[in-house]
Amino acid sequence: MPLSGGVLLDKPPGITSARAVSRVKRLLPSKTKIGHTGTLDPLASGLLVLLLGRATRLSRYVTNLDKSYTATARFGAVSDTLDAEGDITNLDAPLPSEDALSGALPDFKGNLLQVPPMTSALKRGGVRLYDLYRRGVSVEREPRPVTVHSFTLADLDPASQTATFEISCSSGTYVRTLVNDLATSLGSGAYLTALRRTSVGHLSVKDAQAPKNLRPVNNHIIPPHDVVAHLPEVAVSEEAGRDLVCHGGRIARCWVEGSYRVMHGGELLAVYRDDEDGGRAEVVLCTE
Numbered sequence: 001m002p003l004s005g006g007v008l009l010d011k012p013p014g015i016t017s018a019r020a021v022s023r024v025k026r027l028l029p030s031k032t033k034i035g036h037t038g039t040l041d042p043l044a045s046g047l048l049v050l051l052l053g054r055a056t057r058l059s060r061y062v063t064n065l066d067k068s069y070t071a072t073a074r075f076g077a078v079s080d081t082l083d084a085e086g087d088i089t090n091l092d093a094p095l096p097s098e099d100a101l102s103g104a105l106p107d108f109k110g111n112l113l114q115v116p117p118m119t120s121a122l123k124r125g126g127v128r129l130y131d132l133y134r135r136g137v138s139v140e141r142e143p144r145p146v147t148v149h150s151f152t153l154a155d156l157d158p159a160s161q162t163a164t165f166e167i168s169c170s171s172g173t174y175v176r177t178l179v180n181d182l183a184t185s186l187g188s189g190a191y192l193t194a195l196r197r198t199s200v201g202h203l204s205v206k207d208a209q210a211p212k213n214l215r216p217v218n219n220h221i222i223p224p225h226d227v228v229a230h231l232p233e234v235a236v237s238e239e240a241g242r243d244l245v246c247h248g249g250r251i252a253r254c255w256v257e258g259s260y261r262v263m264h265g266g267e268l269l270a271v272y273r274d275d276e277d278g279g280r281a282e283v284v285l286c287t288e
Contacts, residue, residue: 004053046197065201079191
C-alpha cells in the first residue's frame with residue numbers, strides 16, 4: 001500500500017527546508033509524493049511537518065496553524081537580514097534590563113501589523129523578496145496583520161548581550177521582525193542568533209526526529225487523522241463511507257462549524273465542510 005501520513009522532522013540549523021525534505025525523500029519508495037507545510041530559514045531549527053502520499057492533500061489544514069518558537073537575539077547590534085547571516089553593525093547601545101524588556105513585551109502581543117523583511121520568501125511580481133534583496137533591490141512592503149499570543153522573556157545573558165524569548169504566534173509572523181521591533185522600541189537594536197520552532201498547532205518538536213534517525217522511515221509516519229487532529233471528528237457508517245464519502249458525495253449536514261474529519265473505524269476518509277445543502281467534500285483520502 002502506498003505510504004500516506006505525516007512525518008515530524010526536527011530540522012537541524014544550517015540547511016534549507018528543501019534540503020531537509022530531500023534527505024527524507026531519499027528514504028522513501030520511489031515516486032512517493034512528499035511536501036512540507038511551512039519553511040524554516042537555514043539559520044532556524046525545529047519542527048517541519050512533512051506530508052506523504054495522499055496526505056499531502058491535507059497541507060491547507062496544517063500550514064495556517066499557530067506556531068511556537070524559542071528565539072535568541074543579540075542586542076546592541078543590527079543585521080541587514082535581521083539574523084546572524086547578514087552584515088552586522090554594532091551600535092553604541094547596551095542590553096536592555098530585564099525590567100525594561102519585560103515591561104515592553106505587552107506592546108508586542110495581540111493583533112499587530114508587521115512589515116515583512118526584504119529577506120522573506122514573499123513574492124513581488126512573481127519574484128521572491130530575498131532574490132530582489134540579493135540583487136540590491138528594495139521594494140515597499142505592505143504591513144500584514146499577525147497575532148502574537150504570547151511573548152515572554154526566558155533568559156538574559158549580559159555577558160553575551162543576548163536575550164532568549166518564548167513566542168507563540170499566528171502563521172506568517174516574522175519572529176526576527178518582532179524581536180527587532182522590540183529592540184528598536186527600547187532604543188537599541190537586535191538580530192536573531194538562533195531560532196527553534198517548537199510546535200505547529202497540536203504537533204510538537206518533542207515528537208520529531210532528526211533526519212539521521214528516520215531509518216526506517218515507516219516507523220515514524222503518523223496517520224493522517226493525527227495530522228489534522230485539531231479538526232472536529234464526525235463518524236460515518238461503512239456503507240456511507242464507501243458509497244458516498246469515498247466518491248466525494250454529499251452527506252447529511254453535521255452541524256459542525258468549519259472543516260471536520262469524516263472517520264470510520266479509526267481511518268480518516270475525508271475532510272468535509274457543511275453548507276446549506278449538507279456536507280460537501282473538501283479533501284478525499286480514501287479509495288473504494
